[in-house]
Amino acid sequence: MPPPPRRRPTTPKRRPPELPTGPGGLLDWRHGHWSDVRAQCRYCPQVTNLRDIYGRPAHKVCAEEAARRWVEEQNERYENERLSQQ
């Protein structure tokens, strides 16, 4: 019998936040981002009816801020990798 598949504890992959496509780094959440259930925003202690593209509670401004930080992080990582390869 083959050994049972070994499950390595996988670190949850960080999914990129929805990145704004509009001018000014603003997200278009006019459609499909509303829930009747209020829940705590994943970025701040306030509750919200809004949901991000993954269906997680988030304020639009908080998600936009997260997207901005994420892009910054990616740029930094890219820069660090570039520097370490020289």
Ligand SMILES: [Zn+2]
């Ligand atoms: Zn928030």
